[in-house]
Amino acid sequence: ELKVEQNPLFLSMQEGKNYTIYCNYSTTSDRLYWYRQDPGKSLESLFVLLSNGAVKQEGRLMASLDTKARLSTLHITAAVHDLSATYFCAVEAGFGNEKLTFGTGTRLTIIP
Amino acid sequence: DTAVSQTPKYLVTQMGNDKSIKCEQNLGHDTMYWYKQDSKKFLKIMFSYNNKELIINETVPNRFSPKSPDKAHLNLHINSLELGDSAVYFCASSQSQGLHNSPLHFGNGTRLTVT
Numbered sequence: 001e002l003k004v005e006q007n008p009l010f011l012s013m014q015e016g017k018n019y020t021i022y023c024n025y026s027t028t029s030d031r032l033y034w035y036r037q038d039p040g041k042s043l044e045s046l047f048v049l050l051s052n053g054a055v056k057q058e059g060r061l062m063a064s065l066d067t068k069a070r071l072s073t074l075h076i077t078a079a080v081h082d083l084s085a086t087y088f089c090a091v092e093a094g095f096g097n098e099k100l101t102f103g104t105g106t107r108l109t110i111i112p
Numbered sequence: 113d114t115a116v117s118q119t120p121k122y123l124v125t126q127m128g129n130d131k132s133i134k135c136e137q138n139l140g141h142d143t144m145y146w147y148k149q150d151s152k153k154f155l156k157i158m159f160s161y162n163n164k165e166l167i168i169n170e171t172v173p174n175r176f177s178p179k180s181p182d183k184a185h186l187n188l189h190i191n192s193l194e195l196g197d198s199a200v201y202f203c204a205s206s207q208s209q210g211l212h213n214s215p216l217h218f219g220n221g222t223r224l225t226v227t
Contacts, residue, residue, distance in 0.1 A: 033215050033216075037153075041220070042218045042219060042220045043155075043202070043216075043218040045215035045216070045217070088155065090155075099157055099160065099168055100157065100216065101157075102154070102155040102156070104152075104153075104154060105154070105155075107153075
């Protein structure tokens with residue numbers, strides 16, 4: 001059974017700092033997704049990573065995928081308060097599977 | 113012009129009752145899903161339908177019964193509600209079976225509280 005783990009689970013950081021959220025998964029997959037969830041809200045798609053070495057960037061967020069290490073990272077550069085949210089990675093168990101297994105989530109709080 | 117809409121947003125009910133949650137998407141997607149998010153924010157798939165056909169049926173008590181009258185609608189009926197059913201239930205849709213590299217589009221969730 002596919003397991004997806006994120007760390008840290010909770011992250012409190014100051015504005016202007018950089019940090020990385022890690023997403024490890026247990027079985028072979030080359031399809032990984034990052035989502036953002038604000039408190040009491042829905043999930044918003046951030047990135048779709050589809051191959052080994054894929055890197056996507058949007059504003060202060062950058063996501064990468066290493067399928068050999070079964071690892072994805074979400075890097076935050078010069079954090080701002082608006083980035084406070086819970087971030088989830090999700091892995092597709094196999095091509096054509098259409099089932100996403102979500103990580104545990106990382107609750108990010110940016111302190112002014 | 114909401115893409116994936118769920119009703120109701122909040123649902124408070126007593127143990128033993130039967131309730132339904134409705135979901136509609138106007139994105140023209142073929143596949144729809146129900147996910148459950150527990151109090152620790154953990155998200156787990158429950159069901160998936162592709163063009164009205166059940167594709168994924170995870171280990172969910174048979175008190176939960178999804179119904180898809182057409183590919184734009186996926187409803188969730190829950191019989192004999194239990195305390196442990198309290199959670200946020202998210203409906204989602206995707207472009208086609210197999211995700212095909214497109215992300216899920218989520219509804220705003222239904223917060224179910226069973227007392």
